[in-house]
Amino acid sequence: MVLLIDSILTAQKNCKDVVSVSEVNDPRRLIGLDSLGIGHSQYCFVNVFINAVKSSAVIFNKYYFVLTGTQIMQDILDNIAATMSARTDRGEVASYIPQLACVDPNQFGITVALPDGRIFSAGCANELFSIQSISKVFTLTLALGKLGDAVWKRVGREPSGDPFNSIVQLEHESGKPRNPFINAGAITIVDTIMMGHQPKETLAEILQFVRFIANDDSIGIDENVARSELSTGDRNASLAHFMASFGHFQNPVDQVLGTYFHHCSISMSCQQLAKAGLFLVSDGTNASTGERVVSEQRARRINSLMLMCGHYDGSGEFAFRVGLPGKSGVGGGILAIAPSKASIAVWSPGLDKIGNSKLGTEALEMLAKQTGWSVFGQ
């Protein structure tokens, strides 16, 4: 049975009494498919209907709808953006990087990119923002491509349970960071990528890779943000020098740091970021361009790291609330991956106490709930 609904408005008009959530568990209830507005005059039991559409159904306003309708996804995003614009408690913008402290917190954008190439957006989805730590997903991918599993000799694969810029574990664990997504881990990853090259060359390579996976050559670095972070980057400098004291670094510390600050300062919009995440949706291939980026196994492993470590000491909470691999940045962006389904980018500059986007997380929680997307079940 194939059910297509073009417009949620038509659907709502035509099927006022179709399936309400309170009734979905009652298998005796009959649904008139005719009332879905699809031209069939058949009836079926609710449980048959649910089974037929389970993988592609979405709950919206108490009704089950089939997710193939373009308008349905757009309505979900518009609804999320409207809900977020009404929020007054929006968190605090990152103030330790002066340039980020100037960003207007009253902004919100969201994009859902599907493997078939369709893009749905709401709010300021074309506005550029500083992707900050989301860039760590891309540099990790690059490092794995260059060094393969040798990367894991220098960084671990365990959640840290500590803030993103914490130094405490490094002493106990002889300068080996817990994972590639905390600052110490990402700085180490930059050192592995540099391989004796100059910062400029390394940055060009990182940028080229991000442009390739996003299929967008306009992506660039915001020099003002990079300079701003460099001027207040004492904590990251401490992490880098501390790790170097264990004899782990292969490149001059100041060059590694400069490269790290610059790749954190890549500017992207939600649309560009969601497109860049598509290779993690379809087992390593960007299905919309047909380009293979990494192997199937590697894509799954990057997703697992995003789930376990992508939100620092808030990773458990994010997995609990959203149920998808995700990577946040202090610029207020989050990239989330619904494997086989969609790449999602959301941006709202206000952060929670841990440093993850407050409304971004709420928006993803709403989206996951309404689409049923989760790595923990259908």
Ligand code: GLN
């Ligand atoms: N560039 C930021 C830093 O090093 C990245 C932190 C983040 O986004 N969580 O502090």
